[in-house]
Amino acid sequence: xxxxxxxxxxxxxxxxxxxxxxxxxxxxxxxxxxxxxxxxxxxxxxxxxxxxxxxxxxxxxxxxxxxxxxxxxxxxxxxxxxxxxxxxxxxxxxxxxxxxxxxxxxxxxxxxxxxxxxxxxxxxxxxxxxxxxxxxxxxxxxxxxxxxxxxxxxxxxxxxxxxxxxxxxxxxxxxxxxxxxxxxxxxxxxxxxxxxxxxxxxxxxxxxxxxxxxxxxxxxxxxxxxxxxxxxxxxxxxxxxxxxxxxxxxxxxxxxxxxxxxxxxxxxxxxxxxxxxxxxxxxxxxxxxxxxxxxxxxxxxxxxxxxxxxxxxxxxxxxx
Numbered sequence: 001x002x003x004x005x006x007x008x009x010x011x012x013x014x015x016x017x018x019x020x021x022x023x024x025x026x027x028x029x030x031x032x033x034x035x036x037x038x039x040x041x042x043x044x045x046x047x048x049x050x051x052x053x054x055x056x057x058x059x060x061x062x063x064x065x066x067x068x069x070x071x072x073x074x075x076x077x078x079x080x081x082x083x084x085x086x087x088x089x090x091x092x093x094x095x096x097x098x099x100x101x102x103x104x105x106x107x108x109x110x111x112x113x114x115x116x117x118x119x120x121x122x123x124x125x126x127x128x129x130x131x132x133x134x135x136x137x138x139x140x141x142x143x144x145x146x147x148x149x150x151x152x153x154x155x156x157x158x159x160x161x162x163x164x165x166x167x168x169x170x171x172x173x174x175x176x177x178x179x180x181x182x183x184x185x186x187x188x189x190x191x192x193x194x195x196x197x198x199x200x201x202x203x204x205x206x207x208x209x210x211x212x213x214x215x216x217x218x219x220x221x222x223x224x225x226x227x228x229x230x231x232x233x234x235x236x237x238x239x240x241x242x243x244x245x246x247x248x249x250x251x252x253x254x255x256x257x258x259x260x261x262x263x264x265x266x267x268x269x270x271x272x273x274x275x276x277x278x279x280x281x282x283x284x285x286x287x288x289x290x291x292x293x294x295x296x297x298x299x300x301x302x303x304x305x306x307x308x309x310x311x312x313x314x315x316x317x318x319x320x
Contacts, residue, residue, distance in 0.1 A: 007048040014041035015053065016078055019063055019071025095124035095279035101146040103221040105266060106130045108245040110146075113290050121282055132194040132220065137271050143280050148195075148239075148264040156269050159284065161291050164263040165240040166202050169252040171232040178235070178255035181206045188215035188234030190225045198237050198263065205261040226252075239263050244301035254305075 006012070018027035018038055028035040046053050053067035063071055101110055106128060118124060135145040137156060152158030170178065170187070178187060181203070189199050196218075203211050217234050219225050223246075229236045230251040240263075243249060268287060274280045 004048060007044055008041075011041040011044040011048075012074060013078070014038045015045045016071060016074035018042055018061070019053070019067060020075050022061060022063070024061060095121050095282060096127070097124070097279050097283045098127045098129070098141055098143045099146070099283070100129040100131055100135050100140075100142040100144070102132060102148060102266075103130050103223050104239060104242055104246070105146050107223060107247075108242050109291070109294075110287075112245075113287075116290065117283070117286050120286060124279070124282075126283075135269075137269075143270060143274065143277075144283060145269045146266060147269065148266055150264060152267050152269055155272065157272050157275055159268045159288055161266040161268055161288070162241065162295075163265050164242070166198065166237040166261045166263040167240045167243060168202075168235050168255055168258065169238045169243065169249075170229055170235040170255050171251065172253050174232050174235070175253050175255040180256050181208055181258050182211070183256070184208075184213055184235060185211055186214055188217055189213045190228050190234040190236045191216060191218040192222055192225055193218055193220045202237055202261045205259055237263070241298035241302055244298060244305050249305055 014027060014031060014033075014037070017030055018024055021027050021030070024035050024038050024042070028038045031038065042053065049066070049070070051066055052064055053070065054061040055064055099110070110128065114126065117126070129142065135142050135147070137145075146161070148164060168181075168184075174187065177183065184203075191199060199213075200209070203209055215234070217228060219228065222236075222239065225236045226238075226246055226248045228234060230248045235255065238246075238252075268284060270280055270284070
């Protein structure tokens with residue numbers, strides 16, 4: 001004869017509590033169910049065992065000998081189970097954060113500061129995806145996204161990191177022939193595929209919406225555009241203030257003074273329900289503090305590099 005399959009866990013639990021308390025009513029209170037539900041579970045246990053577990057009288061119940069043995073064993077087992085669950089809940093868990101960030105922000109702002117995060121949160125694990133694509137928080141495994149956007153998507157939690165301003169940059173040699181924005185008709189403009197309207201908006205702000213450059217080069221990331229610019233291949237629109245921290249900035253200059261033009265805003269975005277996620281909130285607080293404390297340093301770098309205008313005009317960094 002084969003062994004019977006075990007009864008439902010709910011029935012096992014209800015009997016163990018009723019046996020420990022010697023009361024159907026008190027067991028129902030502890031389990032937040034009705035007394036009839038507890039009685040039903042106890043009868044299911046008795047049917048499974050094929051023997052009574054309680055001696056019943058009008059006002060009380062008392063465990064049978066078999067019921068006492070089973071109740072004692074089950075309550076020891078449940079005590080061990082509860083202890084194991086409590087231990088697992090209290091045990092320190094590694095901080096794991098999956099971050100998706102734009103290439104320039106990753107190379108200039110995030111990677112150089114990771115040592116600070118790791119020192120503050122030993123054992124933390126960060127997975128970084130460098131990408132320009134739009135993050136789908138409904139289907140992607142990304143925890144935090146850092147994007148240059150005009151307005152955060154509704155339904156997500158967003159924190160503003162910094163405003164950006166478009167700043168023309170090129171090699172010193174190329175800058176010798178560029179004395180004003182109008183001279184860009186003799187230059188090649190380097191575009192970023194993820195922001196194809198960047199130059200058009202900038203030219204419109206200068207009152208030159210109809211200007212046609214000599215040529216156009218398009219790449220997929222700003223770091224790639226920076227490399228092209230340092231080799232004299234054209235003019236790029238750098239993102240102030242991050243651009244002043246780029247490795248290539250010492251080989252580039254602002255060719256002329258121009259009207260300031262917004263290039264969007266960096267936001268840190270995550271799912272709303274992750275506001276209670278310890279790991280994600282630790283990363284959010286850390287990065288926001290890092291960016292805030294870096295504002296004065298970026299201002300100094302803007303003053304240094306923004307003043308390197310080849311034409312000798314007022315520096316772009318001094319524009320209001």
